[in-house]
Amino acid sequence: MVLAPMLIEASLWLAATMPFARHWLAMRNWDKIELQYPENPKIESDKCVILLPVWNESLIIEKKLSNLSKQFAGPYHLIIIDSNSTDNTVSLCNQWIDNNSNAFSSFQLIEMPVRLGKTTAVAAAIDEIQAENNFEYICMTDADATLSPKAINRLLGWFSDGTIGAVGALPRRIGSRSEETTHRKTFDALRVAESKADSTPFLEGSCMIWRTELVSSSDLNTRANADDAQIATAVRLQGLRSIVDENVWFEDMAPPTLKGQRRQKIRRGQGLQRLLLSKRSRFFDKKLGVFSTILRREAYFHIASPLLYGGFVVAAATRWVTIAIAGYPTGSLSTIHNVFTVLELISIIAWMNGRFGLKIPYLSPFDTVYSGSEILLLSLVKSSRGQSLHMWQQHSDVRELLGKKD
Numbered sequence: 555m556v557l558a559p560m561l562i563e564a565s566l567w568l569a570a571t572m573p574f575a576r577h578w579l580a581m582r583n584w585d586k587i588e589l590q591y592p593e594n595p596k597i598e599s600d601k602c603v604i605l606l607p608v609w610n611e612s613l614i615i616e617k618k619l620s621n622l623s624k625q626f627a628g629p630y631h632l633i634i635i636d637s638n639s640t641d642n643t644v645s646l647c648n649q650w651i652d653n654n655s656n657a658f659s660s661f662q663l664i665e666m667p668v669r670l671g672k673t674t675a676v677a678a679a680i681d682e683i684q685a686e687n688n689f690e691y692i693c694m695t696d697a698d699a700t701l702s703p704k705a706i707n708r709l710l711g712w713f714s715d716g717t718i719g720a721v722g723a724l725p726r727r728i729g730s731r732s733e734e735t736t737h738r739k740t741f742d743a744l745r746v747a748e749s750k751a752d753s754t755p756f757l758e759g760s761c762m763i764w765r766t767e768l769v770s771s772s773d774l775n776t777r778a779n780a781d782d783a784q785i786a787t788a789v790r791l792q793g794l795r796s797i798v799d800e801n802v803w804f805e806d807m808a809p810p811t812l813k814g815q816r817r818q819k820i821r822r823g824q825g826l827q828r829l830l831l832s833k834r835s836r837f838f839d840k841k842l843g844v845f846s847t848i849l850r851r852e853a854y855f856h857i858a859s860p861l862l863y864g865g866f867v868v869a870a871a872t873r874w875v876t877i878a879i880a881g882y883p884t885g886s887l888s889t890i891h892n893v894f895t896v897l898e899l900i901s902i903i904a905w906m907n908g909r910f911g912l913k914i915p916y917l918s919p920f921d922t923v924y925s926g927s928e929i930l931l932l933s934l935v936k937s938s939r940g941q942s943l944h945m946w947q948q949h950s951d952v953r954e955l956l957g958k959k960d
Contacts, residue, residue, distance in 0.1 A: 556883045559873035560890060566869055570862035573854050574923055581747035589750055589797065595711030600629050600659065602710055602763070603689040607675045609637040610948060611697040612646055613957035618697045619650050619657070625706045629659035631689065635679045638669040671944045673781040677771035684766060692766050694782070698956055699760035699804040708802050709763045719794025720764035720786050722757035723802040729810055729955070736908070737819075740922045742798075749797035752844035755852060756826065757786040757796060761804040768792045775832065779944045780825025787829060790845055791836065807956055809949045812910075816929065821943040823933035827856050860931040863924070870898055 604622060608615060622632065636644055644665060651661050664682060666675060676694070683689055691713065693706055705723055712721045724742050727735070741756075748754035759782030773788040774781055786796040809815045830853040836842060837850040873894070877883065883891050901924065904917040908925025936943065 556873060556876055556880065556887055556891065559869050559876055560894060563866055563869035563873060563894065566862050566866040570859045570866060570927075571923070573851060573859065574919075577851050577855075578919075580751075581744065584747040584751040587750040589799075591799075592711055592714035595714040597707050597710045598690065598713075599707065599710065600631075601688075601690040602693055602706065603631040603633055603683060603687065603691070604658075604706070605676070605679050605683070605692050605694045606632065606634045606697065607637065607672050607679070607694075608634055608639065608643055608647075608697050609669065609672070609675075610639045610641045611643045611953070612639075612641040613953045614697055615643055615646050616650050617700075617956070619647070619654070621700050622695070623654060623657035625701060625704065630693075630706065631660045631687075632658040633662045633664065633679060633683065635664040635675045635682075636666060637672065637675045638666050669945075671776065671779070672946070673774050673779060673784070673944060674776040676781045677774045677776055680769065680771045680774075684770070689766055691763050692769075693761075693763040694759050694785075695762075695804075696760040696806070698952060699806045701761055702803045702805075705761060705802045705804065706763070709761075709799060712797070712799065713763075713765065717795050718797065719768050719789040719792060720757060720762060720796040722762035722782075722786070722796075722798050723760070723804050724798055724800060725758060725760065726803050726805045728805060728807040728959075736918065737922055737926065740919060745798045746800055748848050749795075752848065753786075753790040753796040754798060755787040755790065755796070755829070755845075755849060756783045757798065758782055758804070759785075760806055761802070762786070764789050764796075765794070768794060775828065777942060777944055778825050778828040779821060779946065780829055783826055783829050787833060787849075790842070791833075807952050807959075809952055810955065811951070814949055814951065817947075818949065819929045820933050820936065821946050823856065823930045824937055824943050826852075827930065827933055827937065830856055856930055857934065859923075860927040860934060863927045864931050870894075 606618070611618070634647055644663065647663060651657070664679060666678065680692070683692060691710065693709070695701065702723070709721050709723065712718045725738065727738060745754040745756055762782055762785070764785055768789045769785050774784050789796045809818055830849065833849055834853065837846060837853065839846045877891070882888065901920070903914060904920040905924035905928070906912055907914050907917050908921030909928065
């Protein structure tokens, strides 16, 4: 009776884990590829518009506008789209522009009559830009992100390479818990390696630029979040690359509580899962080259693996229930059971390491994989119950802390 749960448990764990090992080996090879920044890049800042989606950002909007105004070595245009803020974000934007009239080449404020979520706001702004303006590049950034000096210029330089369709920066998180820092390092390494191999489907909306012609509003699922990843993937499906630049960064703040960070990651996880599921017809598209492999594996990591790890936990519990009913195994089964017990204890400690930041050494990367899978499994559960997280609740504690920060 004990043997069957053991075999199921081992099979589920191997099926969930081995693809991570395979991808890690692939990343080691991809990291050897050099992403060559264009020589003497042509930076056409007058053809770039900065898109800033906002909602109730009164505590930080003036700091954000000040940061953007210091970006240029050339003129930039600014479009702010407000998702029906209930505070004085709009008046503060207009007041700041009135007091700093030379900060941008042009300025436009779009006010949405109702709040429909960030992705809907971004889609509406894309329509506006494509219909009425002659901008070749859109730079999207979030209100809570501080960009590194001349970040936009550096990113624009990549478009001198005709194969590049989108490029983004990497985050530097203030106040991250240790487990969040480990997660971020792993995720950033993944995106860099994917960029070198072909493209990454995941860019950060806090700082990214793409060629305007490559993405239309119809490419975005407005009932899902992760609009940045939707854009990055759409660019690659149009035939050009989507990459991150390791030399450009933005600074933002992680939610200060474990609950806040989990809420943020569950929301993000659901958006990525929906994106990957929507592109399942491209998983084996030979025209996409390595990118089809990346899409396929990311879908496995974000959807299949969490389910398999969940099954592994159920199988382990079933084995212990079977032992409680049938008695402790004897002979060789006893030895196998003891081995399984030790491995389960290690897995539990690794999960707690990633979940609570216990800082127990030698368990990486399993701590990141296990805790990340828990988050993704919760995202899948919420989706299965019809809970859509695209209308996210703002982390007000982050805005308060950023507002006080010098």
